Amino acid sequence: MQDVKTEKKEFTPNIVAFCCNWCSYAGADLAGSSRLSYPANVKIIRVPCSCRVNPMFVLKAFQQGADGVILCGCHPGDCHYVTGNYYTRRRMALLYSFLNYMGIEKARTRLEWVSAAEGQRFSAVMNDFVKTVTELGENKRLTDLRVKEGE
Amino acid sequence: MQRIGVFICWCGSNIAATVDVVKVAETIKNEPGVVFAANYQYMCSENGQQLIKQAIKEHNLTGIVVGACSPRMHEATFRKAAEEAGMNPYMVEIANIREHCSWIHKDMEETTEKAVVLVRTAIAKVKLNAPLMAGESPVIKRALVIGGGIAGIQAALDIADAGFEVDIVEKNATIGGRMAQLDKTFPTLDCSACILTPKMVDCAQHEKIDILSYSEVEEVKGFVGNFNVKIRRKARYVDESKCTGCKICMEKCPAKKGANEFNMGLDNRPAIHIPFAQAIPNVAVIDPEQCIKLKTGKCGICQKFCGVGAIDYEQKDTFVERQYGAIVVATGFKPIALDNFNEYGYADNKDVITSLELERLMNAAGPTGGVLLRPSDKQHPKVITFIQCVGSRDSSGCGKPYCSKICCMYTAKHAMLIREKYPDTEVHVFYIDVRTPGKNYDEFHRRAVEQYGVDYIKGMVGKVYNENGKLMVQGSNLIDNEQITIESDLVVLATAIEPEPSVRKIATLLTASIDTNNFLTESHAKLRPVESPTAGVYLAGVCQGPKDIPETVSQASACAAKVIGLLVKDKLKTNPCVAQPDENMCNGCGQCANVCPYGAITYVDKEFRLGGGKTEIRRVATVNPAVCQGCGACTVTCPSGAMDLKGFSSKQIMSEVEAICKM
Incomplete structure (x- = not known):
C-alpha cells in the first residue's frame, strides 16, 4: 500500500471527541440540524455520561495516533446523572496535568461543557479546538511505535 | 464468527447530497x-425496515450497523425492526452520518471519507455488543404537577379526569398563577378570572386531585415510573383544615403595610392575608417578615379574633414524601427586573409601570377597583404611551435575546381596552415589529389600529424623563424618519418575561436539561415538544419557552396525554445498559458505591473456589439493575477494572477509539 501521508499537502489533525448522550451529543446533533459546520476531522464517540470516559480511553487515543482529544459533558449542575460531570472534571484535571508532564501539550486535550441547546457553542468549540491542535501539529509523543501487522 | 450487516441510508438527499452513499457501502x-x-x-421507511429484516434473516446476521441520522432519532426504530427479525435489539449500532457528517461538511470527498470512518467505528463497536435483556419496573399510578398556574391546573385536571391521582405542588399560598392576575385575555377579551376560577374550583373539588399549596419540591429520587419526591410544606401559621376563609383576621391585623404581591406591590395587604378573593385553598397565610407576633412575640390579635382557632404561631415547616410515576413541570414565568433599563425611568417615576402592573390597575379587584388612575396622583391619565420589547430581543446582554411572544398581543389588548373605556385618552405604542401570528391575532391587532385609533409608532424609545411633572418619552419614528418626544401621563413598559427563577433548582433536582435562558429543554423541538430528555418528566407552559394562554393550555393537555399514556402501563421496560462487576476481579473496596448517585451498588459476601478444594469468602459488589441508570461513574472509579457498563463497555469504547484513529 502506498504511503499516502507524504502526499498530503497540509496537516489535518485527527480528533476524537467524547460526548455525553444527554447534553453534548444532543448539542452536536443540534449543530448538525442547524448546519453549523466544523471540520470533518472531528469524530464523535457517544458515551452515556462524560464520567464514563476512562482516562485510559484518552491515552489509548493518543497512542493510536490521535492529535487531540476533547471531552464534552453537561454544564456543572446539569448532569443527567446528577454528579457525573463533577467526577469527570476532577479526573480530567489530573489526567491533563499528567499528559502535560509526559510531554503532551496541554492544549491537545480539553474538557468543555456543551448543553443540548448549544449547537452554536458545540460548533464554535470544535472549530477552536481544531485550530489549536492544527497549530500544534502532529502528535508524535505517545504514538504506538511497535511494528504493526503488514508493515 | 460475527456476521455484520451494514445499511447506509440516503435520507433522501439529506445524506446523499454530500456523502457518496454507494461508495460508502x-x-x-x-x-x-x-x-x-x-x-x-429511506432506511426508516417501511420498505427500508423490511430490507433490514430480510437481510438479517437471509444472511443470518449477528449484528447490524445503520449509517443514518442520529441515534437519538431512530435508534429505537431500528432496534425494533431488528427485534422483529429475531435479532436482539441491542445488537444494533447507529453511525450518525447525518447530524455529525453530511449536514455539517460540504466537501463530498471529505464527508464520504468521514462517513466511512464513522461506519467503521460503529462496526468495531457492534462486534463487541452482547445481547441484552431489558428488565421491568412497576409504574406508580400517581402524577406530580409542579406549579399551580393555568398550565399545572389544566394538566392536573386532564390527568385526574382519566382516573389517576394527581398532586399539585404550588409554592404560593394559592393556585392560579399569573393568569389570576390578568384582567382580560386576548384575542377574545374574556375576563381572565371568569375563565380561570372555575378551573381552580374544579381542581379543589376533584376527588383525584390533592393541592399542596405553599409547598416546594425539596428532593427527587428515583426514575420514570418510580419517583420518590420529598415536599416541603412551608409553615403558613394557619391550620389549613380549620380556616374557613372568613377574613376577619385580615380586618383586625394591625400590620397592614406589606406590599401586596398579587397587585404587584401597588397597594398593601395585612400580614395575615388571603392572596385574592377566589384563592384556592381559601385559607389565610401569615407573612413572617411582617407579622408583629412572629417578630416580637407581642400581638396575637388574629388568634383572638379567629372563631375557629386556626391560627398557630408555633407551626413549623413539615415534610411529606410521596411516590409518583410521572412529573409535570409547569413553573411559569415572571417579568424581568428592570435594573438594567434606567433609560425608561421605571425606578424614578411612579407613573412608569409594567404591563402586569397595568393589568392590576385595570382589574376590578385591583388597587383602584378597575378605574384607571395613575399611581402618582390618582388622576386619570390622558396620554398613555406603551413601549414594546422592553428587554425582549435584546442581544446587548441587558435583556433577553428572545422574543417574549405575548407582548404585542397584550399591548394591543391594553390599548384597545383603554380606548374603549376612556375614549378621550390618547394612546401611543412604540414598537420594533408587530408580531401577531395566531388565530384571530392579526385581526385583533388591526382592530386596535383601525377601529380604536391607537397610534402605532415604528421606532425605539431612547429615554423617558420627567419634566415639570410630565413624562417625556423620547424616541424615533422610523417611518417619518424623525425624532419625536411625546408628553405622557402614564408610560407602560411591555416587559420581557423569563422563566420563574425557581425552575433552576427544579431542573437540577429532576436532572432535566435547561438552556442558556433557563427555559427547560424539550426532548425534540418538533416531535417530542412536551417531554424532557429525562424520562418521566414533562413540560407545560412558559417554563419551556414563551407562550400565551391558548398555547399553554394545549401544551398542558398534551403533557397530560403523555402522562396518561405512561400511567396506564403496569410495567416499564428498564434500560439494560447497566453496570456489571466482574466478581473475580472485584475486591470489595467500596469505591464504586461511593460514587454511585443512585445507591444501586451494594456488597455481598460470596464464596469463591480457589482450586485444590479450597474456597474463600470475599466481599464483592453487586448492582441492582432496576436502580442503576447506567452513567458509568463506577466503571472509571474501580481501581481493579472489575466494573464495566453493558452497551458501553471499556472494550467497546477502546475499539471505537482505535477505529477512529486508524485512518
Missing part, C-alpha cells in the same frame, strides 16, 4: 466481519 463491504452492505433512500 462498497468500501464497507470489504471490511472484515461484514457480510452484507446495502444502501437505500
Whole structure:
C-alpha cells in the first residue's frame, strides 16, 4: 500500500471527541440540524455520561495516533446523572496535568461543557479546538511505535 | 464468527447530497466481519425496515450497523425492526452520518471519507455488543404537577379526569398563577378570572386531585415510573383544615403595610392575608417578615379574633414524601427586573409601570377597583404611551435575546381596552415589529389600529424623563424618519418575561436539561415538544419557552396525554445498559458505591473456589439493575477494572477509539 501521508499537502489533525448522550451529543446533533459546520476531522464517540470516559480511553487515543482529544459533558449542575460531570472534571484535571508532564501539550486535550441547546457553542468549540491542535501539529509523543501487522 | 450487516441510508438527499452513499457501502463491504452492505433512500421507511429484516434473516446476521441520522432519532426504530427479525435489539449500532457528517461538511470527498470512518467505528463497536435483556419496573399510578398556574391546573385536571391521582405542588399560598392576575385575555377579551376560577374550583373539588399549596419540591429520587419526591410544606401559621376563609383576621391585623404581591406591590395587604378573593385553598397565610407576633412575640390579635382557632404561631415547616410515576413541570414565568433599563425611568417615576402592573390597575379587584388612575396622583391619565420589547430581543446582554411572544398581543389588548373605556385618552405604542401570528391575532391587532385609533409608532424609545411633572418619552419614528418626544401621563413598559427563577433548582433536582435562558429543554423541538430528555418528566407552559394562554393550555393537555399514556402501563421496560462487576476481579473496596448517585451498588459476601478444594469468602459488589441508570461513574472509579457498563463497555469504547484513529 502506498504511503499516502507524504502526499498530503497540509496537516489535518485527527480528533476524537467524547460526548455525553444527554447534553453534548444532543448539542452536536443540534449543530448538525442547524448546519453549523466544523471540520470533518472531528469524530464523535457517544458515551452515556462524560464520567464514563476512562482516562485510559484518552491515552489509548493518543497512542493510536490521535492529535487531540476533547471531552464534552453537561454544564456543572446539569448532569443527567446528577454528579457525573463533577467526577469527570476532577479526573480530567489530573489526567491533563499528567499528559502535560509526559510531554503532551496541554492544549491537545480539553474538557468543555456543551448543553443540548448549544449547537452554536458545540460548533464554535470544535472549530477552536481544531485550530489549536492544527497549530500544534502532529502528535508524535505517545504514538504506538511497535511494528504493526503488514508493515 | 460475527456476521455484520451494514445499511447506509440516503435520507433522501439529506445524506446523499454530500456523502457518496454507494461508495460508502462498497468500501464497507470489504471490511472484515461484514457480510452484507446495502444502501437505500429511506432506511426508516417501511420498505427500508423490511430490507433490514430480510437481510438479517437471509444472511443470518449477528449484528447490524445503520449509517443514518442520529441515534437519538431512530435508534429505537431500528432496534425494533431488528427485534422483529429475531435479532436482539441491542445488537444494533447507529453511525450518525447525518447530524455529525453530511449536514455539517460540504466537501463530498471529505464527508464520504468521514462517513466511512464513522461506519467503521460503529462496526468495531457492534462486534463487541452482547445481547441484552431489558428488565421491568412497576409504574406508580400517581402524577406530580409542579406549579399551580393555568398550565399545572389544566394538566392536573386532564390527568385526574382519566382516573389517576394527581398532586399539585404550588409554592404560593394559592393556585392560579399569573393568569389570576390578568384582567382580560386576548384575542377574545374574556375576563381572565371568569375563565380561570372555575378551573381552580374544579381542581379543589376533584376527588383525584390533592393541592399542596405553599409547598416546594425539596428532593427527587428515583426514575420514570418510580419517583420518590420529598415536599416541603412551608409553615403558613394557619391550620389549613380549620380556616374557613372568613377574613376577619385580615380586618383586625394591625400590620397592614406589606406590599401586596398579587397587585404587584401597588397597594398593601395585612400580614395575615388571603392572596385574592377566589384563592384556592381559601385559607389565610401569615407573612413572617411582617407579622408583629412572629417578630416580637407581642400581638396575637388574629388568634383572638379567629372563631375557629386556626391560627398557630408555633407551626413549623413539615415534610411529606410521596411516590409518583410521572412529573409535570409547569413553573411559569415572571417579568424581568428592570435594573438594567434606567433609560425608561421605571425606578424614578411612579407613573412608569409594567404591563402586569397595568393589568392590576385595570382589574376590578385591583388597587383602584378597575378605574384607571395613575399611581402618582390618582388622576386619570390622558396620554398613555406603551413601549414594546422592553428587554425582549435584546442581544446587548441587558435583556433577553428572545422574543417574549405575548407582548404585542397584550399591548394591543391594553390599548384597545383603554380606548374603549376612556375614549378621550390618547394612546401611543412604540414598537420594533408587530408580531401577531395566531388565530384571530392579526385581526385583533388591526382592530386596535383601525377601529380604536391607537397610534402605532415604528421606532425605539431612547429615554423617558420627567419634566415639570410630565413624562417625556423620547424616541424615533422610523417611518417619518424623525425624532419625536411625546408628553405622557402614564408610560407602560411591555416587559420581557423569563422563566420563574425557581425552575433552576427544579431542573437540577429532576436532572432535566435547561438552556442558556433557563427555559427547560424539550426532548425534540418538533416531535417530542412536551417531554424532557429525562424520562418521566414533562413540560407545560412558559417554563419551556414563551407562550400565551391558548398555547399553554394545549401544551398542558398534551403533557397530560403523555402522562396518561405512561400511567396506564403496569410495567416499564428498564434500560439494560447497566453496570456489571466482574466478581473475580472485584475486591470489595467500596469505591464504586461511593460514587454511585443512585445507591444501586451494594456488597455481598460470596464464596469463591480457589482450586485444590479450597474456597474463600470475599466481599464483592453487586448492582441492582432496576436502580442503576447506567452513567458509568463506577466503571472509571474501580481501581481493579472489575466494573464495566453493558452497551458501553471499556472494550467497546477502546475499539471505537482505535477505529477512529486508524485512518
